[in-house]
Amino acid sequence: MKRTLGTCYYPEHWPEEIWQEDARRMADAGLTWVRIGEFSWSKIEPTPGVLHWDWLDRAIDVLGAAGLKVVLGTPTATPPRWMIDKHPDMLAVDADGNPRKFGSRRHYCFSHLGYRDESHRITRMMAQRYGQNPHVAAWQTDNEYGCHDTVISYSNAARDGFRLWLADRYGDIDTLNTAWGNIFWSMEYRSFDEVDLPNLTVTEPNPAHMQDFRRYSSDMVVRFNKVQVAEIAAASSAPISHNYMGRVTEFDHFKLGKDLQIATWDSYPLGFLEDRVGADAAHQRAYARQGDPDFQAFHHDLYRAVGRGRWWVMEQQPGPVNWAPYNPSPLPGMVRLWTWEAFAHGAEAVCYFRWRQAPFAQEQLHAGLLRPDSEDAPAMAEAQQVATELADAPDVQPAQAPVALVFDYDADWAWTTQPHGVGLSYFGLVFEHYKALRRAGISVDIVPPNHTDFTGYQLIFAPGVMHLPDALRSALSGAEGHVCYGPRTGARDAGFKIPVPLPPALDGLDVTVTRLESLRPDMPVALKDGGAVTGYLEELETTAPMLLETQDGAPVLVGDAAQSYCGAWLDATGLDRLVALLAEMASVPILTLPEGVRTRRTATEEFWFNHTDQQVDTPAGTLPPAGITRRPL
Secondary structure (H helix, E strand, O other), rough: OEEEEEEEOHHHOOHHHHHHHHHHHHHHOOEEEEEOOOHHHHHOOEEOEEOOOOOHHHHHHHHHHHOOOEEEOOOOOOHHHHHHHOOOOOEEEEOOOOOOOOOOOOOOOOHHHHHHHHHHHHHHHHHEEEEEEEEEEEEEOOOOOOOOOOOOOOOHHHHHHHHHHHHHHHOHEEEEEEHOOOOHOOOOOEEEEHHHOOOOOOOOHHHHHHHHHHHHHHHHHHHHHHHHHHHHHHHOOOEEEEEEEEOOOOOOHHHHHHOOOEEEEOOOOHHHHHHOOOOHHHHHHHHOOOOOOHHHHHHHHHHHHOOOEEEEEEOOOOOOOOOOOOOOOOOOOHHHHHHHHHHOOOOOOOOOOOOEOOOOOOOOOOOEEOOOOOOOOOOHHHHHHHHHHHHOOOOOOOOOOOEEEEOOOOOHHHHOOOOOOOOEEEEEEEHHHHHHHOOOOOOEEEOOOOOOOOOOOOOOEOOOOOOOOHHHHHHOOOOOOOOEEEEOOOOOOOOOOOOEEEEEOOOOOEEEEEEEEEEEOOOOOEEEEOEEEEEEEEEEEEEEEEEEEEEEEEEEEEEEOEEEEEOOEHHHHHHHHHHHHHHHHOOOOOOOOOOOEEEEEEEOEEEEEOOOOOOOEEOOOEEEEOOEEEEEO
16 A cells, blocks of 8 residues: 555635645645545534535535545534534533533534434435545544543433443343342342433442443444444445544444544644653653654554554644643654654555644644645645655555554453552553563554454563453463463453452463552562562462562562463563563564664564654664664565
């Protein structure tokens, strides 16, 4: 697949007389794709039933005439104001019972059947009008599902839908009471109509109740998306995508992605550094103009899995954004580095958000490829440089990595429901493992929890999969490569009960978690020979060989050549030791990389990236600040 560039454009924001010039400049800059339409509902349908498609017809024609391919977005992330009058109960409701009102975006509840029908209707009309348009070469459903904490809604519509979902899942109320353990605190129900939503309770709700509500909420996103996909697919053969976000885990992207041909995501390295990476202040200062060296790469690998190999960056940060706690400018060269990093991980396209900086409304301080006065912004030169480099670059040739890392959205919900300690999260645990693998110079494939064929992987990590489904358990136990589990692997059954035999109950590895504790940040437990346990420690009863232990001689990592179990959340030094030890056992080569340097291999190329603001000597040569190098294999 050939690598291409694109941008996000809003013709409804600009006078029509400049559209043709914009299109010409896009093509001259080496761009191929232009995403439009995803926020345009009020322009298309200013009053109920009154449709104005003419402006969109002309915009698509202008872009297509310049040789550009259009990604057409359904406009359902921004229902117009009249929609609230028509469906006053369609708004999402937060955990405190407050409506998420009109005046920005994503102001709808996924459970509201009336709004789902409206989304179905506008998507059908759009698909029928443009499904055979030769310039519309791809589609996007909605925009950033889950952004602004909009998956979970405590509305009446969600309550009613949840009751139906529970009835379908459990069949009768006694089965639900048993599954949830409702005998505890006399929480038993006599009918599904008595089940309320798990908010505004005196203290924490039953974790099984909360976990099922999270599963229900995820299913509502999948259903909402599915009706749009069906309408588009009936009218168009062009691929359908959705643009996911960074560290948004409230819905199962793998399940939603089954209905799509391409996964895309919106990459904002500087915006995400402050509030999503989880880094300390020193790390944030060191990478304030570059972004975390691993956060974007993690999502590249995650969405490659969600897209079953086909994925894009739909929105790439080109300059300062407007929405983070602090919004610095990227280091010169970083826009180029971010773009090539995406291509190194298999992206088919990278699209910059946005073409021109808006002089009005909420995003007027969000940079684009152009300034508000239409002059080039600094990112334009870097995008043009990449376009020139792509002309001589080989097509995308993906290759299976030597290491697989399991990521499970259901496990993330379970950890969120019951973290057992402040700041402990499943995403954080998996991301820490990913970073350690990247520090060792290892390329990683992220795989879903229903993955059953681990052929070719020398090393497989499955940390924190709270409920270990039978199919995954069987696949991992039969894998050819070394499998490392833990912590909290298999700690709950599907109904959120502690299983017996006690976890992790692994075939072929004698280890039992007899007790666990979460640790204060100022109370780490030192490992023998370096590193520490931070946050989470399990007491292990085992006859397996100890591979890592505390200074007091308690087992931390136990196992043999085939599999191992780590009963602790380790700090960076501890994880580096774990990765080095297991990589040697599994014959996976590792590297000693300078701070901030990362490498990635495809089937035909080796990439080296310097994420620091200093010149760095690497095995691939000297890299300047924000420097990259590509070498054929």
